[in-house]
Amino acid sequence: MVISANLGFPRIGPRRELKTALERYWSGEIGDGELLAAGRAIRRENWARQAALGLHHIPSNDFSFYDHVLDMATTVGAVPSRYRELGTGLPAYFAMARGTGSGRDLPPLHLTKWFDTNYHYLVPELDAGQEFGLESTKPVDEFLEGRALGIHTRPVLLGPVSFLLLGRTRDGHTEPITLLDGLLPVYESLLERLAAAGADWVQLDEPCLAWDPQPRVMRALPLAYERLAQAAPALRLLLATYFAGVAEHLPALCRLPIHALHLDLVQAPDQLEPALAAAPANLSLSLGLVDGRNVWRTDLDRALLVLERACDRLGGDRVLVAPSCSLLHAPIDVDLETGLDLELRSWLAFAIQKLREVSLLVSGIRHGREAVARALAESREAVRARRESPRVHDAAVGRRVAAISADMLRRSSPYPERRLRQQASLGLPLFPTTTIGSFPQTREVRAARAAVRNGRVRPADYDRFACAEIERAVRIQEEIGLDVLVHGECERADMVEFFAERLNGFAPTEHGWVQSYGSRCVRPPILFGDVSRREPMTVRWSRHAQSLTAKPVKGMLTGPLTLALWSFVRDDQPLALTCRQLALALRDEVADLETAGIRVIQIDEPAFRQGLPPGPETRKAYLAWAVEAFRLASSGVRDDTQLHVHMCYSDFNDVLEAIMEMDADVLAIEASRSGMRVLEAFRRYRYPREVGPGVYDVHSPRVPGTDEILDRLREALRLVPADRLWVNPDCGLKTRHWDEARPALVALVTAARRLRGEA
Ligand code: GLN
Numbered sequence: 001m002v003i004s005a006n007l008g009f010p011r012i013g014p015r016r017e018l019k020t021a022l023e024r025y026w027s028g029e030i031g032d033g034e035l036l037a038a039g040r041a042i043r044r045e046n047w048a049r050q051a052a053l054g055l056h057h058i059p060s061n062d063f064s065f066y067d068h069v070l071d072m073a074t075t076v077g078a079v080p081s082r083y084r085e086l087g088t089g090l091p092a093y094f095a096m097a098r099g100t101g102s103g104r105d106l107p108p109l110h111l112t113k114w115f116d117t118n119y120h121y122l123v124p125e126l127d128a129g130q131e132f133g134l135e136s137t138k139p140v141d142e143f144l145e146g147r148a149l150g151i152h153t154r155p156v157l158l159g160p161v162s163f164l165l166l167g168r169t170r171d172g173h174t175e176p177i178t179l180l181d182g183l184l185p186v187y188e189s190l191l192e193r194l195a196a197a198g199a200d201w202v203q204l205d206e207p208c209l210a211w212d213p214q215p216r217v218m219r220a221l222p223l224a225y226e227r228l229a230q231a232a233p234a235l236r237l238l239l240a241t242y243f244a245g246v247a248e249h250l251p252a253l254c255r256l257p258i259h260a261l262h263l264d265l266v267q268a269p270d271q272l273e274p275a276l277a278a279a280p281a282n283l284s285l286s287l288g289l290v291d292g293r294n295v296w297r298t299d300l301d302r303a304l305l306v307l308e309r310a311c312d313r314l315g316g317d318r319v320l321v322a323p324s325c326s327l328l329h330a331p332i333d334v335d336l337e338t339g340l341d342l343e344l345r346s347w348l349a350f351a352i353q354k355l356r357e358v359s360l361l362v363s364g365i366r367h368g369r370e371a372v373a374r375a376l377a378e379s380r381e382a383v384r385a386r387r388e389s390p391r392v393h394d395a396a397v398g399r400r401v402a403a404i405s406a407d408m409l410r411r412s413s414p415y416p417e418r419r420l421r422q423q424a425s426l427g428l429p430l431f432p433t434t435t436i437g438s439f440p441q442t443r444e445v446r447a448a449r450a451a452v453r454n455g456r457v458r459p460a461d462y463d464r465f466a467c468a469e470i471e472r473a474v475r476i477q478e479e480i481g482l483d484v485l486v487h488g489e490c491e492r493a494d495m496v497e498f499f500a501e502r503l504n505g506f507a508p509t510e511h512g513w514v515q516s517y518g519s520r521c522v523r524p525p526i527l528f529g530d531v532s533r534r535e536p537m538t539v540r541w542s543r544h545a546q547s548l549t550a551k552p553v554k555g556m557l558t559g560p561l562t563l564a565l566w567s568f569v570r571d572d573q574p575l576a577l578t579c580r581q582l583a584l585a586l587r588d589e590v591a592d593l594e595t596a597g598i599r600v601i602q603i604d605e606p607a608f609r610q611g612l613p614p615g616p617e618t619r620k621a622y623l624a625w626a627v628e629a630f631r632l633a634s635s636g637v638r639d640d641t642q643l644h645v646h647m648c649y650s651d652f653n654d655v656l657e658a659i660m661e662m663d664a665d666v667l668a669i670e671a672s673r674s675g676m677r678v679l680e681a682f683r684r685y686r687y688p689r690e691v692g693p694g695v696y697d698v699h700s701p702r703v704p705g706t707d708e709i710l711d712r713l714r715e716a717l718r719l720v721p722a723d724r725l726w727v728n729p730d731c732g733l734k735t736r737h738w739d740e741a742r743p744a745l746v747a748l749v750t751a752a753r754r755l756r757g758e759a
C-alpha cells in the first residue's frame, strides 16, 4: 500500500515559539530546563499535527535548537577543540553556533547558505586526521520521546556523505570526503541504536548527491551504504535527495543497498521515468510531488496521474508520497493568514496544507478518486482560478516584456568613457568613502514605522519624522567626512518587503515565517502575479537627502534577483521571466531617481550567488539571464550616472565573470571576513572597474580601529590599482548601534585620508 510521508516539519513553531524561547534563554531569563521543555512542546505539537493529518511516516530528529548540520556535527563529535572546554551541553552547542561573549571571544562556526535556499547552516570544521565518536544520542532520544507520546516516527539523519561535503577542513586542502571511513562507524552505531530503540525506517538526507557530486564521491558511495545497511539489517534506509535531480547518477543510486530512494519531482520531474526503469525490485521510490519550499497549492490531478503511473510500474507497495524536500522552508499554516483575501488564500498551501495534500494523494490512490472527489474538485477549482485570474496576468506587463530590446541591456558608452564623465561630474577624491545604505535602525525608527502602519500616527507626521531622521543621517555623514552619502533607509524594515509592498504582483503574509538561521526568521512576501510599479518607490527619500547636501547621495534599490529569490515566487512561469518583470519596474525607478538629480545609484544583489543551480550547463544559463535582468534594471542611466552593485553573504569567486558582465561602474562587495581573498580572484580576472571590498565587518559588534582598516586597504592595494579602490563597510549598518557604527565610520574615513596622504 502506498505510504504517505514527510521529510521534515518546520521547527520554529506556528508563533515562532522557538525564537522566543531561544532569546529568553540567551538573555538568561530562562535556564536549560525551560528551553528543553520549549523544544519538547514544539515537537509534541508537530507530531500531533502530522498524526492528525493521517501521515504514515512522521519524521523525528528534524527538530533542532539551531541547525540540523550543527546537530549532526555534535552528534558525531566533530567539535573543534576550542569549544571542548565548554563541555558538551547547550552552552557549548550555542557557542559553536554564535560564539561567546559580547566581543565573541570564541568565534562561531562559519555560517553559509543551504544549497539554493535562504536557510543557513553552520559549516562543520574538520581536521585532516579528524576522529569521530558518537557524542550525542539526540536522534535516539527524540525517537523514544515520540514513542512515549504514541507516535512512531521515522528518524532523519543528515547522511554521512552530505555531512562531510557540507563541511570544510581546517587545512583547506584535505578533501572532507576522505574522512568517510572514519565517520562511518559512528553512523553504524547510531543506526544500531535506532534499531534497538524500535525504529523501522531511517531517513538519510543526502542532498549533495543531487548537487553535481564529484566522481570520487560517487565511487565512495556503494561501500559506505553497504556498511550502513549491514550495521542494522532490520532497518529500512530511505535515502533522500532533493533540490535538484540526481541526473546521470540515478542508476548508481538505485543500486545502493537501501529500501527507498526519495526524488524531488518538483524541481526535477523528468527523473521519474528513468527512476521507474532503473529501480530494482527491492527498491521503493519516495515521490516528492508536493513542493516543499514554495507556497502554492499542488495540482492534485496532475500529481495523481504521476502517482498512478508509478504504482502501475512498481506496485503500490513500493511507492511513498512526500513533499519534495523538508518543509523547513515553508511557512506553517495558511489558515492563520486571515489578512489575505480569500481568493489569494485559496491558491496557497503552507506546511500543514501540504501534508494534507500528501495524505489526499495517498487516499486517492488507496481508495480511488471517488473517495476524495470533493477535495479534488476543490483543489482543481483553486488551481484553475489561479491560472486564469486577472490578478495574475497583466497584459500591459506582457507587452512591455515582449518589447525589451537589446539596446535596453546596454549602457550608452563603454566603461572608460563613463568613468571620465563620472569623474568630471562627481569630483570624488582618491579612495572615495561610502556606506552600503542602511543606518542603525533605532528603537524610534522602528516604533515610527510600526505606528504609521497601524494607524496610530498620521502619514504626514511619519513623513516629517522620516525626513528629520534622514537629515540627521546626512549631517552625521558630513561630519564624519564620507564622500558619497546615503539617506539611511530608515523607511525600510526589510530590503525586499519594502519593494514588495509597493509593487503590483506581491502580497505580504502575517505569519508566513521561515527559519533563516537559528532564531532568525524571515517572512518572504508572496510574488503571485505580473509585476509592475504603481508609482515611484524611493525617489522622495533620496531626493530629500540630496536636497540637504552638496555631496552626492546614492540612491538605493534592491535588485531583481534578490527580490525574486527572497520571496515565494510564482511557479507558473520561468523565474527568468519573473525577474525580467521586476527589472522593468526597477528600471523605471532608476530613471526617476536620475531625473530627481541622483547621480549615484546602487542596486543590491546579495542573493545573486544563492540561485546558482548545480551543474555547469544550468549554471551558465542561470548566470546569463540573471546578468541580463540586472542590466535591464540598471543600464537605462546616463553615462555620468554612477552605477554601483552591492553583493554580500556568499563567496563570489565562481561567479566573478558574471559580476563583470553586469557592467556596473563600482562593485561594493563583502570581503572583510574572507580576508580580502575575494580580491585575489579579481586580480586574476583583471576586474576592470572600481571596487569597494568591505573593510568593516558589520555583522560583529566590534569596532575596527584605523590601523586595522589601513592594513586591509593596503592588502587590497596589492590587488587593485589605487585609482580603482573604494573604502566602505561590508554591508548595511541597520543591525548596528550608532555608538558602534559612528566610530567605525570615523576610523574608515581616517584610514582613507591617511592612505591619500601616502599616495
Ligand atoms: N542597502 C542594503 C542595506 O544597507 C543592503 C543590505 C544587504 O545587502 N543585505 O541594508
Ligand code: ZN
Residues within 6 Å of the ligand: 436, 606, 646, 647, 648, 649, 730, 731, 732
Ligand atoms: Zn549586504
